[in-house]
Amino acid sequence: xxxxxxxxxxxxxxxTLDRRSLRDLQLRRVQALLDEILPCNAFYRQKLGDHCHxxxxxxxxxxxxxxxxxxVEDQALTPPYGTNLxxxxxxxxxxxxxxxxxxxxxxxxxxxxxxxxxxxxCWGHVYTGAGVGPGDRVxxxxxxxxxxxxxxxxxxxxxxxxxxxxxxxxxxxxxLRSMLDNDASVxxxxxxxxxxIAEEAERLGxxxxxxxxxxxxxxxxxxxxxxGVRARIEQAFGAxxxxxxxxxxxxxTGFSCQAQAGVxxxxxxxxxxxxxxxxxxxxxxxxxxxLVATNLGRAGMPLIRYRTGDLxxxxxxxxxxxxxxxxxxxxxLGRADDMVVVRGVNVFPSAIEGLLCEFPEVSExxxxxxxxxSMAELKLLLDAQPxxxxxxxxxxxxxxxxxxxxxVPCELVPAGSLPRFELKARRxxxxxx
Numbered sequence: 001x002x003x004x005x006x007x008x009x010x011x012x013x014x015x016t017l018d019r020r021s022l023r024d025l026q027l028r029r030v031q032a033l034l035d036e037i038l039p040c041n042a043f044y045r046q047k048l049g050d051h052c053h054x055x056x057x058x059x060x061x062x063x064x065x066x067x068x069x070x071x072v073e074d075q076a077l078t079p080p081y082g083t084n085l086x087x088x089x090x091x092x093x094x095x096x097x098x099x100x101x102x103x104x105x106x107x108x109x110x111x112x113x114x115x116x117x118x119x120x121x122c123w124g125h126v127y128t129g130a131g132v133g134p135g136d137r138v139x140x141x142x143x144x145x146x147x148x149x150x151x152x153x154x155x156x157x158x159x160x161x162x163x164x165x166x167x168x169x170x171x172x173x174x175x176l177r178s179m180l181d182n183d184a185s186v187x188x189x190x191x192x193x194x195x196x197i198a199e200e201a202e203r204l205g206x207x208x209x210x211x212x213x214x215x216x217x218x219x220x221x222x223x224x225x226x227x228g229v230r231a232r233i234e235q236a237f238g239a240x241x242x243x244x245x246x247x248x249x250x251x252x253t254g255f256s257c258q259a260q261a262g263v264x265x266x267x268x269x270x271x272x273x274x275x276x277x278x279x280x281x282x283x284x285x286x287x288x289x290x291l292v293a294t295n296l297g298r299a300g301m302p303l304i305r306y307r308t309g310d311l312x313x314x315x316x317x318x319x320x321x322x323x324x325x326x327x328x329x330x331x332x333l334g335r336a337d338d339m340v341v342v343r344g345v346n347v348f349p350s351a352i353e354g355l356l357c358e359f360p361e362v363s364e365x366x367x368x369x370x371x372x373x374s375m376a377e378l379k380l381l382l383d384a385q386p387x388x389x390x391x392x393x394x395x396x397x398x399x400x401x402x403x404x405x406x407x408v409p410c411e412l413v414p415a416g417s418l419p420r421f422e423l424k425a426r427r428x429x430x431x432x433x
Contacts, residue, residue: 008128008131008258008321009128009322009323010124010125010127010128010129010159010160011124011125011268014267014268015125015268015322015323015324015325016322016323016324017268017324018324019316019324022267022268022324023057025268026267026268026271026296027054027056027057027060029296030054030060030271030294030296031053031054031055033294033296033299033302033304034048034052034053034054036086036299037086037299037302038050038051038052040086040087041083041084041085041086041302042083042084042085043074043082043083043084043085044084044302044304046083047064047066047304048063048064048304060271061282063304063305064305065280065292065305065306065307066303066304066305066306066307067306067307068107068249068307068309071084071107071249072105072107075107075108076105080108081108081110082108084301084302085110085300085301086299086300086301086302087112087300089110091112091300092110092111092112092300092301093111093112093113093116094110094111094116095108095109095110095111095146096108096109096111096146096147096148096151096248097109097146097147097148097248098147098148098247098248098249099147099149099220099248099424107248107249109148109248109249109301110300110301111298111300111301112299112300114299114300115297115298115299115300115301116152116155118251118269118297118298119152119155119156119251119252119298120152120155120156120158120159121156121159121269121297122152122156122246122251122252122253122266122269122297123152123153123155123156123157123159123252124156124159124160125252125255125264125266126153126156126217126242126244126252126255127156127157127159127160127162127217128160129242129255129256129257129258129264129321130186130215130217130240130242130255130256130257130258131215131240131258132157132160132162132186132215132217133160133161133162134160134161134162135161135162135185136160136162136163136185136186137162137163137165137182137183137184137185137186137212138153138157138162138163138164138165138184138185138186138187138188138217139165139167139175139178139179139182139184139186139187139188140153140154140164140165140166140167140168140188140189141167141175141179141187141188141189141193141194141197141422142154142166142167142168142188142189142422143168143169143422144166144168144169147248148248149219149220150188150189150219152246152252153188153217153219153244154166156252162186165178165179165182165184167179172196172197172200173200173204175197176197176200176201176204176206179211179213180206180211183212184211184212184213185212185213185214185215186213186214186215186216186217187213187215187216187217187237187239188216188217188218188219189216189218189422190218190219190220190221190223190421190422190424190425191218191220191221191223191224191226191229191230191233191241192221192223192421192424192425193421193422194216194218194233194236194237194241195229195232195233195236196420196421196422198232198233198236198237199363201236208236208237208238209235209236209237209238209239210238211237211238213237213238213239214239214240215239215240215241215242216233216234216237216239216240216241216242217242217244218233218241218242218243218244219243219244219245219246220424221424221425222243222331222332222333222334222350223350223353224241224242224243224244224256224331225243225256225262225263225328225330225331225332226331226350226353226354226357227354228353228354228355228356228357228358229353229354229357230243231357232357232360240260242255242256242260243255243256243263243331244256244263245263245310245328245331245332247308249303249306250293250295250303250306250308251269251270251295251297251298252266253265253266253270253272253293254266254328256331257319257321257323258321259319259320259321261319261320261327262315262319262327262328262329262330262331263327263328263331263332264319264323264325264326264327265314265325265326265327265328266325267325267326268325269295269296269297270293270294270295270296271293271294271296272291272292272293272314272326273291273292273293273305274287274288274289274290274291274292274312274313274314275289275290275292275307276289276290277289277290277307277311277336285314285316286313286314286315287313288311288312288313288333289311289312289313290307290308290309290310290311290312290336291308291310291311291312291328292305292306292307292308293306293308294306309335309336309337310332310333310334310335310336311332311333311334311335311336311339311348312328312329312332312333313328313329313330313333314326314327314328314329315327315328315329332350333348333350334348334349334350334351335348338428340369340376340378340428341376342376342377342378342406342408343406345404345405345406347378347404347406349367349427349428351403351404352365352367352380352400352404353365353427355399355400355403355404356380356382356396358399359392359395359396359399360385361384361385361388361389361392362382362383362384362385362392362396363383363384363385363415363416364383364418364419364420365380365381365382365383365418365427366380366381366383366418366427366429367379367380367427367428367429368380368381368429368430368431369428369429369430369431370430370431378406378408378409379408379409379410379411380396380397380400380408380409380410380411381410381411381413381418382396382410382411382412382413383413383414383415383416383417383418384412384415385415386415388412388415392412393410393411393412394410396410397409397410
């Protein structure tokens with residue numbers, strides 16, 4: 001039996017299902033997806049065969065993984081969109097592409113009208129989790145270029161009856177003024193850009209905490225689930241800060257709720273697994289590993305057992321909000337390709353970001369990775385607020401040593417000299433020598 005319906009849910013019928021019923025629903029939808037795509041989708045027909053039946057989860061676990069490298073290679077060999085297309089090209093109505101911040105070539109991704117509606121419904125979960133609904137005015141501090149970013153969030157606002165206010169083609173000060181002039185109650189942007197807006201507001205003498213913003217919803221980076229980052233955003237805006245996870249090629253996968261006890265995975269629309277990225281074997285319940293996802297509502301350009309590269313720890317215990325969807329404890333913990341092993345210690349940029357948020361004097365930072373005697377080393381560049389007292393670099397280095405058990409050189413750079421970011425921040429720089 002499912003749990004009693006709770007208030008404030010987007011789809012109570014699925015969000016409160018017991019685990020067994022939810023898994024049964026997922027398996028039925030997996031088979032329906034395979035029946036839909038295999039007759040026409042050359043990419044998956046080659047991977048899975050003309051007829052692929054998945055009567056059990058053991059059979060599902062026998063399907064091959066899909067990797068980003070495969071997608072990049074497929075689009076390079078069959079430009080511009082590759083062979084992962086289930087329908088004729090004129091069936092598709094939206095084109096987006098990945099940001100390319102991982103150093104790989106951007107991947108182009110197409111959506112049909114049906115899959116674009118599916119994106120919007122997934123964002124319905126995100127908004128409802130954050131308490132966004134009719135009467136809210138959602139401001140999108142986003143450029144609206146080819147990167148998916150908050151395009152789907154903009155479309156999804158209508159699923160909860162909220163007003164969407166676009167903020168493309170504006171400088172930060174103009175976005176700030178538009179937010180205030182339109183009495184925006186919700187801000188959507190990356191965590192990094194939220195702090196950039198707060199910095200600009202302080203420069204202009206604007207008290208953001210006194211504005212009508214009551215909630216901020218973030219994506220693109222793990223910062224909104226990092227306690228230090230979340231606290232800094234909430235203090236600056238006088239609002240509650242909510243996280244969202246997703247990918248251009250995969251969809252909107254998760255959201256944080258009012259309990260803010262992790263990021264709920266939208267298990268009615270995806271199948272999620274956690275594997276050891278080295279052995280590719282399932283990770284025991286509660287263990288850390290790489291998130292693998294299968295989307296169930298994007299048949300036009302689907303992904304089956306897609307290795308996301310995101311490192312997570314899953315908690316499938318019921319949440320106090322009433323949802324039975326599993327949660328990512330701490331959100332996205334890091335990316336497998338961003339982890340740096342320094343003298344035997346695993347270091348993630350998100351851990352450093354959370355630590356540096358404890359220093360309000362630090363406006364921006366950069367993590368430089370270089371090799372010394374064939375071993376990885378780190379260096380932190382700190383862009384501090386004008387007028388910051390001396391000794392900041394030493395205090396940061398001491399805090400890093402205490403928390404991460406590493407001695408990391410820290411250096412102050414001229415105020416404003418490091419780049420500011422609107423979309424995904426690229427703070428990890430690998431240097432030769």
